[in-house]
Amino acid sequence: MLKYIVVIRENLKNIVDSDVYTRLKPILAQVSKPLVIAGSGPSLQRINYRRLPENFLTFRINNFFLEDKYYLGKDIDLCFQSMPREEAIYTLANTITEYDYNLKSDLIFTLDRVTERFPNRSLFPRVEIEKILSLDSKMYSYILEIFYYQHKHVTSGILSLLGAIALGFKDIYMIGVDFYSDKEKRYAYKIGENYRKSVEAQDLQPGYSEQFHSREIDLKGLDVALSYQDVKVQSICDDAFINQFISLAPEVRQDQFKVEKKSDDTIKDYILLKSKKQNFFERSGITQELKSLKNTQLVKFLWSFFIKPIFIIPITIIIKFIKGLFAK
Numbered sequence: 395m396l397k398y399i400v401v402i403r404e405n406l407k408n409i410v411d412s413d414v415y416t417r418l419k420p421i422l423a424q425v426s427k428p429l430v431i432a433g434s435g436p437s438l439q440r441i442n443y444r445r446l447p448e449n450f451l452t453f454r455i456n457n458f459f460l461e462d463k464y465y466l467g468k469d470i471d472l473c474f475q476s477m478p479r480e481e482a483i484y485t486l487a488n489t490i491t492e493y494d495y496n497l498k499s500d501l502i503f504t505l506d507r508v509t510e511r512f513p514n515r516s517l518f519p520r521v522e523i524e525k526i527l528s529l530d531s532k533m534y535s536y537i538l539e540i541f542y543y544q545h546k547h548v549t550s551g552i553l554s555l556l557g558a559i560a561l562g563f564k565d566i567y568m569i570g571v572d573f574y575s576d577k578e579k580r581y582a583y584k585i586g587e588n589y590r591k592s593v594e595a596q597d598l599q600p601g602y603s604e605q606f607h608s609r610e611i612d613l614k615g616l617d618v619a620l621s622y623q624d625v626k627v628q629s630i631c632d633d634a635f636i637n638q639f640i641s642l643a644p645e646v647r648q649d650q651f652k653v654e655k656k657s658d659d660t661i662k663d664y665i666l667l668k669s670k671k672q673n674f675f676e677r678s679g680i681t682q683e684l685k686s687l688k689n690t691q692l693v694k695f696l697w698s699f700f701i702k703p704i705f706i707i708p709i710t711i712i713i714k715f716i717k718g719l720f721a722k
Contacts, residue, residue: 410525411515414520418521428565428567429565430450431455431551431568433572435576438570441465443651445630445643447647452467458470459494460664464653468654470496472503474523474550475508501519502519503522503554523553526557527557530559532618533560540611546608547606547607564625566626566627567629568636573635573636575635580599588666589664613639616639627640
């Protein structure tokens with residue numbers, strides 16, 4: 395593994411900016427430590443703290459700042475933000491400036507689609523996780539198939555796991571990566587009104603957003619992660635769905651891990667951008683109603699059997715016909 399890490403480090407120098415690599419070096423220097431990867435799934439609320447390793451690093455994902463307690467403490471060593479939402483980035487920035495959490499690095503792991511939305515690197519230092527995964531042929535083959543051929547997305551928990559392995563971590567603990575198995579709720583945190591206004595209807599319901607993700611895709615990614623023989627991936631929740639695929643970590647902690655409840659004035663909901671003006675439809679709530687209506691069975695039926703065959707398909711055929719005439 396040591397030889398593998400050296401190769402990764404040398405290759406990283408060639409694909410990221412020098413300032414990004416400088417920010418990565420303190421992380422690379424600590425890959426021998428246990429790493430806890432924490433998603434936002436409901437199992438985050440059911441950590442068995444006796445299974446939590448000593449002297450661990452944390453890798454927090456997306457909307458961790460919405461939790462009602464500091465389930466893994468305030469210190470965050472690595473942070474992954476895969477959502478190209480202005481509200482998500484803005485709220486994340488506020489968790490730093492208001493000292494809600496202690497982010498030990500200002501380097502954020504992201505995706506290409508986030509970079510496309512937030513191009514200013516000096517204000518938002520980051521490294522795209524696809525770049526890190528591209529350094530390993532097995533991981534690169536996997537994300538190439540899913541992202542570019544299937545046009546789907548790997549969920550953030552699996553991407554974080556693969557990214558951590560690519561960086562050289564080999565003692566990894568998982569929590570809150572539940573493959574959307576809970577039938578009652580989607581996340582460990584309470585959904586606030588600002589969050590509700592900012593996301594799509596599919597982001598509020600239990601289960602996968604099948605348009606973008608699937609359990610099959612994630613389990614295939616987990617298989618890739620588990621194929622590295624010198625990497626150990628364990629669970630720290632006694633009844634998590636992921637326990638079907640990875641082993642439970644042993645109960646080794648001697649001291650009691652203190653979980654601090656967040657105070658009322660800390661961030662537990664998206665912070666909306668003050669400069670963002672709402673139009674009439676957003677102010678009146680019509681936008682959210684339209685989003686909900688779009689996903690109803692009636693609208694899907696009307697689109698499939700009336701609107702599309704009567705209007706869309708004939709218009710498409712006519713356009714093609716006209717183009718064909720001009721081509722001649």
